[in-house]
Structure formats: structure tokens, C-alpha cells
Amino acid sequence: LAKTTQPISMDSYEGQEVNITCSHNNIATNDYITWYQQFPSQGPRFIIQGYKTKVTNEVASLFIPADRKSSTLSLPRVSLSDTAVYYCLVGDPFYNQGGKLIFGQGTELSVKP
Amino acid sequence: DAGVTQSPTHLIKTRGQQVTLRCSPKSGHDTVSWYQQALGQGPQFIFQYYEEEERQRGNFPDRFSGHQFPNYSSELNVNALLLGDSALYLCASSPPGGIGGELFFGEGSRLTVL
Numbered sequence: 001l002a003k004t005t006q007p008i009s010m011d012s013y014e015g016q017e018v019n020i021t022c023s024h025n026n027i028a029t030n031d032y033i034t035w036y037q038q039f040p041s042q043g044p045r046f047i048i049q050g051y052k053t054k055v056t057n058e059v060a061s062l063f064i065p066a067d068r069k070s071s072t073l074s075l076p077r078v079s080l081s082d083t084a085v086y087y088c089l090v091g092d093p094f095y096n097q098g099g100k101l102i103f104g105q106g107t108e109l110s111v112k113p
Numbered sequence: 114d115a116g117v118t119q120s121p122t123h124l125i126k127t128r129g130q131q132v133t134l135r136c137s138p139k140s141g142h143d144t145v146s147w148y149q150q151a152l153g154q155g156p157q158f159i160f161q162y163y164e165e166e167e168r169q170r171g172n173f174p175d176r177f178s179g180h181q182f183p184n185y186s187s188e189l190n191v192n193a194l195l196l197g198d199s200a201l202y203l204c205a206s207s208p209p210g211g212i213g214g215e216l217f218f219g220e221g222s223r224l225t226v227l
Binding site for chain 2: 044100
């Protein structure tokens with residue numbers, strides 16, 4: 001399974017755009033990139049998933065370059081409630097319904113007023 | 114529509130004891146996965162249940178076992194508890210034909226082993 005590397009922590013201010021980059025040099029052809037958000041003492045929550053180019057939903061955007069060796073999660077205009085740990089995961093989501101997710105250390109995002 | 118529910122939310126055990134954690138998946142979901150999350154770490158996959166059978170397993174010893182019932186609910190059992198088993202245990206469910214990689218997690222059961 002592809003290993004991911006992401007910053008341990010990031011700081012931002014309310015209203016700013018936050019970009020969290022994840023490296024996954026050994027990504028396989030069948031692998032997708034998935035991001036989860038986790039608040040303290042809660043389970044992770046699915047944010048977005050993509051395979052290549054750009055994916056956007058009501059919460060975030062995911063940018064994936066052509067070589068797919070990295071990806072960037074973009075959170076527009078963050079608020080204090082976006083303070084959380086963000087996990088980048090790489091794997092084949094269609095294998096056994098993707099139940100086996102490999103989480104790394106995650107990026108602890110702190111949004112300040 | 115209730116999401117994934119887990120019980121108990123908190124519990125304290127002593128070394129050598131056994132514990133059973135319970136999970137009810139989100140309505141319409143048939144696959145349940147269990148994760149262990151130590152403090153400051155990302156969740157680690159324990160195993161996955163589908164059609165009442167263990168389908169995948171992570172790198173956890175046989176002290177960790179599980180069960181899935183006909184109504185898709187699930188239990189996680191841990192025998193001979195060690196101090197290192199102290200963690201947040203998360204249950205996640207997914208629907209048939211759902212977006213692979215999108216799991217719905219409960220809020221977890223916080224286990225403390227003394």
C-alpha cells in the first residue's frame with residue numbers, strides 16, 4: 001500500500017484558504033486519494049476523494065497533478081470550526097468496499113481568530 | 114436517520130480482563146470495520162465484517178476477535194487486556210455499492226486499561 005507523507009501541523013487564520021499537501025510517490029494505478037477530517041474524541045469524517053485532476057464538493061477541493069505523486073486538499077475560507085486533524089489516504093477503494101483504510105499521522109490544522 | 118452508534122462510550126478495565134464493544138451500523142449499511150486509535154495516532158485497521166464473516170484483517174493478534182449479527186450489528190472482543198490496548202475503538206460502516214473509501218464512523222468507545 002502506498003505510504004503518504006503530510007505536514008504534522010499547520011496554522012491558519014479565519015477567512016484564509018488552507019492548502020494541505022500530501023506526498024504519495026508509490027501510488028498504484030488502481031489507487032484513489034481520499035481525505036478525512038477528525039475532531040477530538042470523534043470518528044473521522046469523509047471529506048473528498050479523487051483519482052486525477054481536480055475534484056470539488058461543497059466542503060473542499062482536491063487537486064491531483066498528472067503524475068499523481070502528490071495531492072493538495074484546499075479548504076476555502078476556513079473558520080474556527082475547521083480546526084481538526086486531516087488525514088490523506090491512498091488505496092484501492094473498490095477492493096472489498098474499501099473497508100481497510102490506512103491512516104497516517106495526519107495534519108493537525110489550527111485555525112486562529 | 115441514526116448514524117453509526119457505539120457502546121459503551123467509555124469504560125475502564127484492568128489488565129487480563131476481557132472487554133466487548135458494540136456497534137450498530139448506519140441504516141442500510143451491511144459492512145462493518147473496526148479501528149483502534151491510540152492517543153496522537155491515526156486509526157489502525159483491525160478487521161472488517163461482511164455477511165457475518167471476517168473478510169479482511171489488519172496486523173492485530175488473535176486476542177482481538179469480532180462478530181457480525183444478521184442485523185449487521187457487530188461486536189469487538191478483546192481478551193487478556195494489556196495496558197497498550199488503551200485506545201479509542203472506532204466502528205465504521207459502509208453501504209452496499211457505496212463509494213469505495215467513504216466510511217461512516219461512530220464516535221468510538223474509549224477503553225482505558227489499568
